[in-house]
Amino acid sequence: MPLTSRHEIMVEWGDCDPAGIVYYPSYFRWFDQATYRLFLAAGLRRDDVSSGQWKEGTPLVAAECSFRRASQTGETLTIESHVEKFGTSSFVIRHVLRDASGAVAAEGSETRIWAIKQGDARTLKAVAIPEDVKKKLAG
Numbered sequence: 001m002p003l004t005s006r007h008e009i010m011v012e013w014g015d016c017d018p019a020g021i022v023y024y025p026s027y028f029r030w031f032d033q034a035t036y037r038l039f040l041a042a043g044l045r046r047d048d049v050s051s052g053q054w055k056e057g058t059p060l061v062a063a064e065c066s067f068r069r070a071s072q073t074g075e076t077l078t079i080e081s082h083v084e085k086f087g088t089s090s091f092v093i094r095h096v097l098r099d100a101s102g103a104v105a106a107e108g109s110e111t112r113i114w115a116i117k118q119g120d121a122r123t124l125k126a127v128a129i130p131e132d133v134k135k136k137l138a139g
Contacts, residue, residue, distance in 0.1 A: 002082040003139030005038035009097070011075045021070040027106050028063055031095045034081040035110060038093065042136040059110040059124065061090070066110030069099070077105055083137045089113050089126040091137070 009030055017023040035058075039046040046058055071077060077097045084094040091114075096107045114129040 001137060003038070003137055004080055004082045005041045006080045007034070007037055009077045009079055011071055011073055012076060013073050016073050020072055022072070023029060024065065024067070027065045027108065028090050029098070030079055030097070030109060031063065031110055034079045034095055035093055035112070038081050038137070041110045044133060044136055054090055057118060059115055060110055061113055062111040063108065065106055068104045071099065071105050078102060084109065086129065086134055088128050091129060
């Protein structure tokens with residue numbers, strides 16, 4: 001069974017649009033936060049900036065989300081995240097948000113690459129995911 005990160009999200013007023021439902025970019029922000037928590041649960045740092053500049057990390061290359069039902073201010077959602085698939089230099093993280101009844105409110109994925117940067121952002125290069133990282137994220 002894959003390593004899974006799970007935490008609650010309180011839907012705040014600022015997460016919603018004028019219609020009072022969660023504004024779609026909020027889901028992508030929550031996905032990013034859940035990915036960070038998944039890395040912490042695996043005992044990893046997602047992006048190392050200890051040298052003062054980002055040199056190695058996991059940039060996002062694709063994201064998608066399917067909205068199953070509207071969520072509103074004051075609701076508590078639970079987000080569950082795990083790595084669904086590993087490639088050589090990429091990996092897909094699956095995210096599922098459930099409401100208090102357990103019904104799926106939204107689900108989506110992020111595709112990230114393991115990358116290094118030796119200069120400016122244009123020097124970003126995908127490299128093989130270290131085996132110890134795969135092992136830790138796989139659970």
